[in-house]
Amino acid sequence: xxxxxxxxxxxxxxxxxxxxxxxxxxxxxxxxxxxxxxxxxxxxxxxxxxxxxxxxxxxxxxxxxxxxxxxxxxxxxxxxxxxxxxxxxxxxxxxxxxxxxxxxxxxxxxxxxxxxxxxxxxxxxxxxxxxxxxxxxxxxxxxxxxxxxxxxxxxxxxxxxxxxxxxxxx
Numbered sequence: 001x002x003x004x005x006x007x008x009x010x011x012x013x014x015x016x017x018x019x020x021x022x023x024x025x026x027x028x029x030x031x032x033x034x035x036x037x038x039x040x041x042x043x044x045x046x047x048x049x050x051x052x053x054x055x056x057x058x059x060x061x062x063x064x065x066x067x068x069x070x071x072x073x074x075x076x077x078x079x080x081x082x083x084x085x086x087x088x089x090x091x092x093x094x095x096x097x098x099x100x101x102x103x104x105x106x107x108x109x110x111x112x113x114x115x116x117x118x119x120x121x122x123x124x125x126x127x128x129x130x131x132x133x134x135x136x137x138x139x140x141x142x143x144x145x146x147x148x149x150x151x152x153x154x155x156x157x158x159x160x161x162x163x164x165x166x167x168x169x170x
Contacts, residue, residue: 007146012091016083017060017141024142025058025083026165029093031134033065033073037155038136046077048162057140057165060085062092064134090134098137098151110156140164 011017017027028045030038045052045059052059060083063070067086074080085092138159140148148167150159 008144009095009141009146011095011144015092015095016085017062017092018144020058020060020141021143023058024056024140024147024165024168025060026052026161027060027062027096027139027141028161029062029096029098029137029139031064031136031155033063033069035155037158038063039073040158041136042073042077042079044158045161046079049079051162052165055162055165056168059083062087064088064090064093093134093137096137096139096146098135100134110154138164140168 017025026045028041030041032038042061045061049059059079061074061079062085064087066088067084070084070086071080074082074084087093135152136155137152138150138161139146148164150157150164152159
């Protein structure tokens, strides 16, 4: 669901996202690099990168892995020069109000069938139980305000990243 709320967000005190004052930023919170849908998300954002920038937004990713584990994934998709925030404690996920997926969603045939299709292009890997249940989310943020958001109902959701930033022009 995309909204234009202007809702304030209480980011962790040491968050690099606190410095997002000049331009709106598309903030993508991923589950893990073992998640085929997260790999797909990185590829989708990479493909739309120039259009996102032209629409007036920068790009940032938040993930639950170490910086050293994340670096090759962002380099693979040519996104190693965007803001990348390592958050193994999931403080950003809590700040954005992202919940946990229901256990039933992990065995939903729709999730598995979409996962199989995504895995053909993006591969499949191993996830920790904590990150497997973490819902991802996408937000357009400026300063401490959420300008637009997409809250996943399922890990298999595939947001339209460009549509989220185009909300800025309306």
